[in-house]
Amino acid sequence: MAEAIRRQAPLSRWVIYAVLILFAAFYLVPLLVTVLNSVRTEQDIGSTSVVGWPRELALSNFGKAWGTYCIAQRCEGISPFMLNSIMMVVPATIISTLIGALNGYSIALWRFRGDNWVFGIITLGVFLPEQMKLVPWTLVLRDLGLSNTITALVFIHVIQGISFTTLFCRNYYVAIPPDLLKAAKIDGAGYFRIFWRIVLPLSPPILIVTVIWQFTHIWNEFLYGVTFTTGAQQPVTAALIALSVSVAEAPQYGVQSAAVLIAALPTLLVYLFGGKYFLRGLTAGAVK
Amino acid sequence: MSALRIAGVRKRFGAQEVLKGIDLEVDSGEFLVLVGPSGCGKSTLLNIIAGLEAPGEGTVEIGSRLVNDVEPKDRDIAMVFQSYALYPTMTVRQNITFGMECRNVPKRAQDEAVERVSRLLQIDQLLHRKPSQLSGGQRQRVAMGRALVRDPTLFLFDEPLSNLDAKLRVEMRLEIKQLHRRIGATIVYVTHDQIEAMTMATRIAVMHQGEVQQFADPETIYNRPANLFVARFMGAPPMNCVSARVVSAGDGLAAVIGAGRPDAIQLPLSREAEAGAGAFKDRAVVLGIRPECIAEEDRRFGADERGSIAVEAPVEMTEPTGAETIVLMRLGGEQLLGRVSPDVRLPVGGNARFAVDARKLCLFDPATERLIA
Numbered sequence: 001m002a003e004a005i006r007r008q009a010p011l012s013r014w015v016i017y018a019v020l021i022l023f024a025a026f027y028l029v030p031l032l033v034t035v036l037n038s039v040r041t042e043q044d045i046g047s048t049s050v051v052g053w054p055r056e057l058a059l060s061n062f063g064k065a066w067g068t069y070c071i072a073q074r075c076e077g078i079s080p081f082m083l084n085s086i087m088m089v090v091p092a093t094i095i096s097t098l099i100g101a102l103n104g105y106s107i108a109l110w111r112f113r114g115d116n117w118v119f120g121i122i123t124l125g126v127f128l129p130e131q132m133k134l135v136p137w138t139l140v141l142r143d144l145g146l147s148n149t150i151t152a153l154v155f156i157h158v159i160q161g162i163s164f165t166t167l168f169c170r171n172y173y174v175a176i177p178p179d180l181l182k183a184a185k186i187d188g189a190g191y192f193r194i195f196w197r198i199v200l201p202l203s204p205p206i207l208i209v210t211v212i213w214q215f216t217h218i219w220n221e222f223l224y225g226v227t228f229t230t231g232a233q234q235p236v237t238a239a240l241i242a243l244s245v246s247v248a249e250a251p252q253y254g255v256q257s258a259a260v261l262i263a264a265l266p267t268l269l270v271y272l273f274g275g276k277y278f279l280r281g282l283t284a285g286a287v288k
Numbered sequence: 289m290s291a292l293r294i295a296g297v298r299k300r301f302g303a304q305e306v307l308k309g310i311d312l313e314v315d316s317g318e319f320l321v322l323v324g325p326s327g328c329g330k331s332t333l334l335n336i337i338a339g340l341e342a343p344g345e346g347t348v349e350i351g352s353r354l355v356n357d358v359e360p361k362d363r364d365i366a367m368v369f370q371s372y373a374l375y376p377t378m379t380v381r382q383n384i385t386f387g388m389e390c391r392n393v394p395k396r397a398q399d400e401a402v403e404r405v406s407r408l409l410q411i412d413q414l415l416h417r418k419p420s421q422l423s424g425g426q427r428q429r430v431a432m433g434r435a436l437v438r439d440p441t442l443f444l445f446d447e448p449l450s451n452l453d454a455k456l457r458v459e460m461r462l463e464i465k466q467l468h469r470r471i472g473a474t475i476v477y478v479t480h481d482q483i484e485a486m487t488m489a490t491r492i493a494v495m496h497q498g499e500v501q502q503f504a505d506p507e508t509i510y511n512r513p514a515n516l517f518v519a520r521f522m523g524a525p526p527m528n529c530v531s532a533r534v535v536s537a538g539d540g541l542a543a544v545i546g547a548g549r550p551d552a553i554q555l556p557l558s559r560e561a562e563a564g565a566g567a568f569k570d571r572a573v574v575l576g577i578r579p580e581c582i583a584e585e586d587r588r589f590g591a592d593e594r595g596s597i598a599v600e601a602p603v604e605m606t607e608p609t610g611a612e613t614i615v616l617m618r619l620g621g622e623q624l625l626g627r628v629s630p631d632v633r634l635p636v637g638g639n640a641r642f643a644v645d646a647r648k649l650c651l652f653d654p655a656t657e658r659l660i661a
Contacts, residue, residue, distance in 0.1 A: 179373035182340050183434075188361035188390035197386070201377035 038062065038257035045253050058254065065259035069252075071243045078259050080232065081239035085219060087150050088235055089266075092157035093214040099158070100165020100210060105199050107166070108173035109181055110191070119170060125163030130223050133160075141228060148233050153225060157218045164217075165210050172206035173199065208277040216267045236263045290352060291316040291442055291474040292337065297346030299332055306332050308498040310346070314491070319468050319475045323485035324495035325521070330478045331446060333495070337476060338444055339363050351441040361390070363442075366435035370447040372427045374419040380430050381415040384437050405433045408467075425456045432464075436471070445477040449484065461487060482522045486510065494518045510578075511648055516657040519576045519650065525614060528582075530622035531654070532575035534568045541565050543575050543649060546620020553599055553620045555646045557661065564661030565651055573660065576650035579614065582626030582642050589645035597644040603634045617642070 033051055038061055040054040067077040074080075106112075107119045137156060146152035176199065184194045225238035234242070243259055244251075292314040299307040306329045314320045322330040335341040337348060339360035348355050355363050366387075374383050381402055388398045406412040409429045419427055428448065435443055445464075449457045465488050468475055479485055485492050486506050493503045494517070502514035513519035519527040533547040537554060541562045546552040555575075557565055565573070581589070589596050599619060607614040608630060615626045615634055626642055634640050651661040 177371055177373065179369040179371045180375065182335075182338070182360075183367065183369060183373035184375070184386075185340065186338060186360045186365065186367050187387035187434075189386070193390065198375050198377070 034257045034260055037253050038261050040254050042252055042254055050253055061254040061258035062262065065255045065262060069243070069255050069259070071239055074232070078236055078239060078243070078262060081234055081236040082262070084150055084233065084239075085235040085237070085263075085266075088153045088157070089215055089218045092154045092161065092218050093211055095154075096158045096161030096165050096214055097207060097210045099162055100167075101169045101200070101203060101207065102195065103162065103166040104169025104171075104173050105195050108170045109176060109178070109194075109199070119166075122163055122166050125160065126167060130160075134223075134227060137224070137228070148229050148231075150229075150233060150235075152228055153235065156224050156228070157214075157221065161214050161218070164213060168210045168213070169203070169206055172203070176202065205277065208274055212270055212274045212277070215270050219267050289316045290314065291318070291350070292320075292476065293347075293349040293352075294333075294337070295347045295349075297333070297336060297343045297348065299329075299336065299341065299344045306498050307336075307343070310500055312493055312500065312503060314474060314476065316474050317472050319465075319477065319488055319490045321485040321489035321492050322476065322478045322495055323482055323492055323521075324480065324501075326480055328495040329498040330480075330495050334444055334446055334476065334478045337442070338365055338367055364440045365442045365444055366438040366440045367444040367446065368431045368435050368448045370450050372419070372431040372451075374427060374430055374434075376419055379416055379418060380411065380422070380433075383419070383430060384415075384434050387434065387438055401437045405437045408436065409433050424452050425460065428452060428460060432467075436467075441474065443473050443475045445475060447479055448477075449479070449481075464488065482524065486522070494521060496521070512659065513576070513650065514659050516574060516576075516652050519652070523578060525579050525625050525627075527576045527578050527650070528622075528624040529574050529576050529652070530619075530624065532573055532651075534565050534571060534573055534651070536569065541569065543573065543651065544620070545575060545622055549621055551601075551618075551620055553644075555597055555644065555649060557649065557651075558647055561649060561651065561661040564659075568651070568653070568660060572654055574652040574654050574657070576652060577624070577644070578648065579625040579627045581645035581648055582615075582617075582624060583645075584628040584632040585641035585643050587629075587643045589643070589647065597646050598641060599644055600639055600641050603636050603638060603640050606634050606636055 036052070036054060037045060037050060039057050039059060040052070040061075041056070041058045044055050044058075045052075065077055066079050068075055069077045071078070071081075103122065107115055107122075141147050141152050141155075144152075144155075146155065180198060181194060184198055189197065220237060221235075222237045225235040226241065229235070229238065240256075240259060240263055244256060290313055292312070294310055294312045297307055297310040298305065310329075310333060312320070322333060324330050332341060336343045337350075339355065339358060343356070350363055350365065375386065378386065384402050384405065385398045388401065393401075402415070403412075406415060409432060411426065411429050411433055414422060414426060414430070419430070422430065431448070448464075449460050452460060461484060464477075468488075477484075477488065485494075486509075489506050491503065491505055492509045494501045494509060496517050502509055502518045504512075504514075509518060509522055513522065513527070516529055519529060530545055532543045532545045534557075535542055535544055535547070535554075537556055540559070541557045542554045543557060543565075544552055544554050555577075583589075585598060587596070601617040601619050601624075603615055603617050604623070605616040607616075610630065612627050613630050613632065613634070615628055617624055617626060617640075628634065628642075649661075650659060652658060653660050
């Protein structure tokens with residue numbers, strides 16, 4: 001019996017592996033094409049097709065994409081837009097995560113009138129499509145005088161992100177035993193001291209998850225970027241489009257591919273360094 | 289001096305009234321145990337004393353000060369929780385000093401307090417550890433240290449021993465009792481374990497369905513339970529409660545189990561009991577008799593031999609525990625438990641002779657279930 005299983009197992013194993021590898025390859029083809037094109041010269045791509053192995057390794061595409069390529073009459077590559085994105089994503093991620101943690105803490109661990117309603121309304125934001133909010137945001141930004149600024153995007157992403165960050169943190173904090181709060185109240189700690197000294201030190205797993213989520217989401221966000229900013233204020237996701245539009249004569253697939261890869265690098269790095277926390281954090285929650 | 293006075297406290301959660309008018313008064317230095325089955329309202333009452341819940345009605349005074357509108361931290365109390373509630377990311381030392389830190393106690397005084405308490409509880413070796421690195425008993429000690437360091441008017445214990453294994457629980461029980469004697473603190477202790485209540489309390493409040501059924505010292509609770517609930521809840525195995533009839537016997541009264549049956553048993557009532565039982569003459573009552581009042585035939589109860597009645601009864605089952613043997617027998621058609629010496633061999637299925645201690649009989653009104661004699 002045991003031997004039969006051992007003899008049969010490899011076959012089904014191989015079938016599973018083959019199917020998985022096939023799917024993975026299929027899924028990774030666009031990435032592969034982009035990576036290959038990023039190191040091919042224009043002549044190379046022009047003389048064959050966009051799908052092909054590089055004849056020689058041309059790393060100059062990355063330098064051009066970063067610093068000299070012309071986008072919308074400015075020949076500084078994507079580096080200014082990368083900076084825009086960083087100026088947007090760092091404060092937006094930090095602020096939305098902190099507000100989410102404070103919200104989650106209040107909703108999960110303090111009872112107040114209508115607390116479930118507040119939670120319900122905040123999490124409703126998770127399900128609202130971005131397009132629905134375009135017009136309201138336009139009006140708000142106009143009235144605040146923030147149109148076409150990075151600050152506007154930070155503001156939007158903080159507000160929009162609160163739904164997710166609150167949901168994440170609240171679901172993590174409900175596992176904190178209520179006795180812990182009772183003990184702290186008797187010890188004389190107030191709302192903020194309990195948060196700062198007891199709840200926040202328990203939070204790294206969920207904060208890492210929330211930061212990764214917010215960072216990738218805000219970095220990759222396109223619609224608000226392209227709608228509410230123009231020209232030099234755009235985040236890199238919006239600028240990449242301008243880059244593909246600007247090449248009127250001959251499409252420069254090599255430089256474009258390199259630019260896309262550079263733009264995708266921050267989220268890839270976040271995933272590489274934080275991915276294991278992400279997977280762990282989503283299943284964690286028990287505070288032992 | 290009264291350390292705690294609770295008057296007319298009521299509490300409801302939605303439609304359910306969990307406390308239906310609680311009145312208790314505890315003197316300074318007393319060890320009050322609130323005992324009752326789960327859902328009786330004892331933990332809610334403790335939370336109201338602590339200020340973690342607000343009473344719907346009624347007043348709470350701690351150290352002669354009305355505290356209804358006082359925050360938990362300003363009530364001069366300390367609390368030990370069933371789950372210990374140690375702050376997981378802090379060391380033992382930080383756990384103990386956190387309260388003092390919140391109250392802005394100077395660092396020097398903090399260190400002295402930690403020193404004193406950790407030596408008292410023998411946790412001085414553990415001060416740098418995190419709660420996750422401690423055993424259950426050690427966590428329990430740290431939780432007590434956190435309470436002791438405050439030196440409050442009132443200590444509140446919420447089932448602190450329920451998470452410990454049986455052996456450790458007995459040890460900690462003794463330790464808490466010794467601690468109480470040594471520091472002379474006033475303690476309110478919640479438990480569902482009647483043994484803990486009996487062994488530690490100076491006074492017990494037995495609670496059931498949101499009401500205090502009886503509030504008295506352990507001896508009174510055990511020997512003179514105010515009603516059938518208390519009689520059945522306190523003591524293991526519980527008090528035998530069987531129907532009986534009060535009749536006149538000679539110049540006094542007696543209770544008869546199984547009246548009218550050939551195997552009826554007549555137990556004479558004491559002079560004190562007769563006063564209350566008189567009104568129930570020739571009427572049905574519930575007779576309460578502790579299992580230890582039914583023993584092997586040659587047992588003598590106290591100095592006065594007249595209290596001992598000899599009976600013969602069929603033995604239905606025995607349960608040897610080592611220290612004694614619990615015996616299930618039939619008296620006057622009713623099943624009763626007795627406790628006999630472990631070296632007495634009883635014939636299961638056959639008849640045996642027992643001695644019954646009639647001095648401590650309790651009689652209850654079958655309608656109101658209250659103690660009548």
